[in-house]
Amino acid sequence: MLDRLKEEVYQANLDLPKYGLVKFTWGNVSACDRDSGLFVIKPSGIAYDQLSAKDMVVVNFDGEVVEGEFSPSSDTATHAVLYKHFEEIGGISHSHSMWATVWAQAGLDLPAMGTTHADTFYGAVPCARFLTEEEVNRGYEVETGKLIIETFEKRNLDVMAVPGVLLQGHGPFTWGKDAKSAVTNSVILDEVAKMNLFAKQLNEFAEPLPQRILDKHYLRKHGKHAYYGQKPST
Amino acid sequence: MLDRLKEEVYQANLDLPKYGLVKFTWGNVSACDRDSGLFVIKPSGIAYDQLSAKDMVVVNFDGEVVEGEFSPSSDTATHAVLYKHFEEIGGISHSHSMWATVWAQAGLDLPAMGTTHADTFYGAVPCARFLTEEEVNRGYEVETGKLIIETFEKRNLDVMAVPGVLLQGHGPFTWGKDAKSAVTNSVILDEVAKMNLFAKQLNEFAEPLPQRILDKHYLRKHGKHAYYGQKPST
Amino acid sequence: MLDRLKEEVYQANLDLPKYGLVKFTWGNVSACDRDSGLFVIKPSGIAYDQLSAKDMVVVNFDGEVVEGEFSPSSDTATHAVLYKHFEEIGGISHSHSMWATVWAQAGLDLPAMGTTHADTFYGAVPCARFLTEEEVNRGYEVETGKLIIETFEKRNLDVMAVPGVLLQGHGPFTWGKDAKSAVTNSVILDEVAKMNLFAKQLNEFAEPLPQRILDKHYLRKHGKHAYYGQKPST
Amino acid sequence: MLDRLKEEVYQANLDLPKYGLVKFTWGNVSACDRDSGLFVIKPSGIAYDQLSAKDMVVVNFDGEVVEGEFSPSSDTATHAVLYKHFEEIGGISHSHSMWATVWAQAGLDLPAMGTTHADTFYGAVPCARFLTEEEVNRGYEVETGKLIIETFEKRNLDVMAVPGVLLQGHGPFTWGKDAKSAVTNSVILDEVAKMNLFAKQLNEFAEPLPQRILDKHYLRKHGKHAYYGQKPST
Numbered sequence: 001m002l003d004r005l006k007e008e009v010y011q012a013n014l015d016l017p018k019y020g021l022v023k024f025t026w027g028n029v030s031a032c033d034r035d036s037g038l039f040v041i042k043p044s045g046i047a048y049d050q051l052s053a054k055d056m057v058v059v060n061f062d063g064e065v066v067e068g069e070f071s072p073s074s075d076t077a078t079h080a081v082l083y084k085h086f087e088e089i090g091g092i093s094h095s096h097s098m099w100a101t102v103w104a105q106a107g108l109d110l111p112a113m114g115t116t117h118a119d120t121f122y123g124a125v126p127c128a129r130f131l132t133e134e135e136v137n138r139g140y141e142v143e144t145g146k147l148i149i150e151t152f153e154k155r156n157l158d159v160m161a162v163p164g165v166l167l168q169g170h171g172p173f174t175w176g177k178d179a180k181s182a183v184t185n186s187v188i189l190d191e192v193a194k195m196n197l198f199a200k201q202l203n204e205f206a207e208p209l210p211q212r213i214l215d216k217h218y219l220r221k222h223g224k225h226a227y228y229g230q231k232p233s234t
Numbered sequence: 235m236l237d238r239l240k241e242e243v244y245q246a247n248l249d250l251p252k253y254g255l256v257k258f259t260w261g262n263v264s265a266c267d268r269d270s271g272l273f274v275i276k277p278s279g280i281a282y283d284q285l286s287a288k289d290m291v292v293v294n295f296d297g298e299v300v301e302g303e304f305s306p307s308s309d310t311a312t313h314a315v316l317y318k319h320f321e322e323i324g325g326i327s328h329s330h331s332m333w334a335t336v337w338a339q340a341g342l343d344l345p346a347m348g349t350t351h352a353d354t355f356y357g358a359v360p361c362a363r364f365l366t367e368e369e370v371n372r373g374y375e376v377e378t379g380k381l382i383i384e385t386f387e388k389r390n391l392d393v394m395a396v397p398g399v400l401l402q403g404h405g406p407f408t409w410g411k412d413a414k415s416a417v418t419n420s421v422i423l424d425e426v427a428k429m430n431l432f433a434k435q436l437n438e439f440a441e442p443l444p445q446r447i448l449d450k451h452y453l454r455k456h457g458k459h460a461y462y463g464q465k466p467s468t
Numbered sequence: 469m470l471d472r473l474k475e476e477v478y479q480a481n482l483d484l485p486k487y488g489l490v491k492f493t494w495g496n497v498s499a500c501d502r503d504s505g506l507f508v509i510k511p512s513g514i515a516y517d518q519l520s521a522k523d524m525v526v527v528n529f530d531g532e533v534v535e536g537e538f539s540p541s542s543d544t545a546t547h548a549v550l551y552k553h554f555e556e557i558g559g560i561s562h563s564h565s566m567w568a569t570v571w572a573q574a575g576l577d578l579p580a581m582g583t584t585h586a587d588t589f590y591g592a593v594p595c596a597r598f599l600t601e602e603e604v605n606r607g608y609e610v611e612t613g614k615l616i617i618e619t620f621e622k623r624n625l626d627v628m629a630v631p632g633v634l635l636q637g638h639g640p641f642t643w644g645k646d647a648k649s650a651v652t653n654s655v656i657l658d659e660v661a662k663m664n665l666f667a668k669q670l671n672e673f674a675e676p677l678p679q680r681i682l683d684k685h686y687l688r689k690h691g692k693h694a695y696y697g698q699k700p701s702t
Numbered sequence: 703m704l705d706r707l708k709e710e711v712y713q714a715n716l717d718l719p720k721y722g723l724v725k726f727t728w729g730n731v732s733a734c735d736r737d738s739g740l741f742v743i744k745p746s747g748i749a750y751d752q753l754s755a756k757d758m759v760v761v762n763f764d765g766e767v768v769e770g771e772f773s774p775s776s777d778t779a780t781h782a783v784l785y786k787h788f789e790e791i792g793g794i795s796h797s798h799s800m801w802a803t804v805w806a807q808a809g810l811d812l813p814a815m816g817t818t819h820a821d822t823f824y825g826a827v828p829c830a831r832f833l834t835e836e837e838v839n840r841g842y843e844v845e846t847g848k849l850i851i852e853t854f855e856k857r858n859l860d861v862m863a864v865p866g867v868l869l870q871g872h873g874p875f876t877w878g879k880d881a882k883s884a885v886t887n888s889v890i891l892d893e894v895a896k897m898n899l900f901a902k903q904l905n906e907f908a909e910p911l912p913q914r915i916l917d918k919h920y921l922r923k924h925g926k927h928a929y930y931g932q933k934p935s936t
Contacts, residue, residue, distance in 0.1 A: 332897060
């Protein structure tokens, strides 16, 4: 069942330790199949070097396991809520990567301070508030997903133009058109979080990236006038 | 004698350089056998690439060598005091890992600022005071063990819920049910110490992790209602 | 066409990930052939592990592709402007390397704070201002090249004595007599940017490197009285 | 000539990049033979992967080349002055390692803030002043050596109890009984420089390591009552 997607999700999970984003069994990546309304996610708490593609768990958009020998990631319900609400999302990555987590623990939005940021995130990456007592009791993981939706709606953000969020006191979620791009965005978010932290330390009065440069860099890589990379026909 | 335990302790010692926690011969890991009232520890000052499992030294809970060709770690007496007092502890790890040592040198408790911390440490990791002149003269390593006990008793901490301590001006000790988990806790402590340092730098007014989130994260991984990872039957 | 130069440029591009200066497809290195008035540059957005020397693109000093299956780097026009104006430059390297980018995002010149800097850069590395709205609209990459020229002319800097620049909010460009030395200068710039950041944090009143030491270190490696390294005849 | 020493010096030089202390051809390690009054040092500006033991250069204590195909390190005269003056020194290592250089560029002594420091350096590592114009003109490298001697004499320091120095605006020199221990001390100095930097940032009012702990840690590893490591007979 969904064997090709399982392989993609498995490979994308391996990219988390490869890029230094996780230690031990931390982190989880998933990808969805819109036709069947299902997604594939890493099992919970299994070491990366003991995983194989067939261990990936198949889950529906209500977070119910459809196929799989193992229990899925403890964050599965968060993934499910996001796939159900945001139809553009094809893959999701969660980690406690060092520098994005530093911003999350500081409880601050990650501002667009440079073109490395602007190449991928079209503006600040928002930091979502702590869950309330009531939300925690109602269901921590489902409510985390709902909070991400709330955060993007309140700020009127395009989920594909800003493909990530920081959860206060916790860490980042990123997403993309598939599992691989979700992890790529995790790597970039962490890199930018590190750059911006030290740039802010070096000059607390540093000017933010002007809108004209933000536009230029984002739009030369994204949208119909993009000219970065090779044309599809190549 | 205790060959299986020696192998476990040997492997756990090798994890110290593997995870970047030590340089040269620094650091030492031990594990105990409650039935015989003995523990196994790394010999002192021997390079990691020249160690083998059979070089591990067997010691009793009074710190006396029972078997072994080499002198045990110079910190052996500290391990002995901890095993003797805390019956839950099965393994102990000591290093001068960078970021935990930074907090130790700063003389500060490591506060619970994020869920990465809460997943393993149920609250702040305490920083124990400097030993007094009298304590140093009486026996540095034994008194270090007693100071750790004093620190946990004064603060009324559960040694397994907060499986680590910082020694002011020195570095961390961590422990767990066995040698491997003791080292895992060293890795996590160092990771969290780094995150928390930079989060504090980024926002000195960052809110501490609310108790509800600390509870949620700690208890979804520990205790009878835990749901992280795979069920034992799997 | 220019096969030897393509090989040099290909190898120099591989040095960017080797020295940890780039992630993914970021970064681009070129080198020019003064006789033919052409330069060779990396294609845009192709993964480093899928590149080969023959994929390098040949471009003239007006930024027009002369030979190549792929589209050249999106920053090609910046390279072209620099080769056309500065006849001493044989190779150019661009990346978003962490620490040089931190200074660029802070919008600050990188001062000469130590001999590691003075061994390669004969004085501060300038930070060029943001492009204006008009410049962005006129042509982002061409104008970036012109801005670098403006920056060096306004400050009366020798482009080979200070072989690099920071672009505000963006990142560094470095250059040298060939592709290899351009990348070497990128590595050194990033190393120095890191040193200087933390030295400034440690002591905001640190004395700048005295001119006599700056002279000594730069001139023992460069110019006709240099005595570092081996004599050409060796 | 001195083949065994050349091999030791060659291996110790390779340890500089192995431990991440140098990039490119930076850094140089030497060791001396007290019987012949000669020392062996790395040639200048040759890449580490192109070196072999036979390329090492033999020099006398006046800095004159006695044997060798290549020019010796440009810092050779500094090594010579130190060997001539300090008869206890058997090996010397020089690098621009990141964190020691940060302290050198900040122009500050590296204080003993923790036991990692105390295990090797019996007190603060001094930062020597900038050379004067006159000294630079008289002979930069010879005067650097004399300045190190002046620094240790003025402060009445034992060169073997504090086996290293920071040169303001430049970087560290360390030494030891042989080439290997000189490099080991470089590694430790850099590690401690990093720890102390961040500990100071975390708590600017952190207490210095009390003398009783400094004594305990230094003396359990050094001198006739040392009990760290294995007895020589083992």
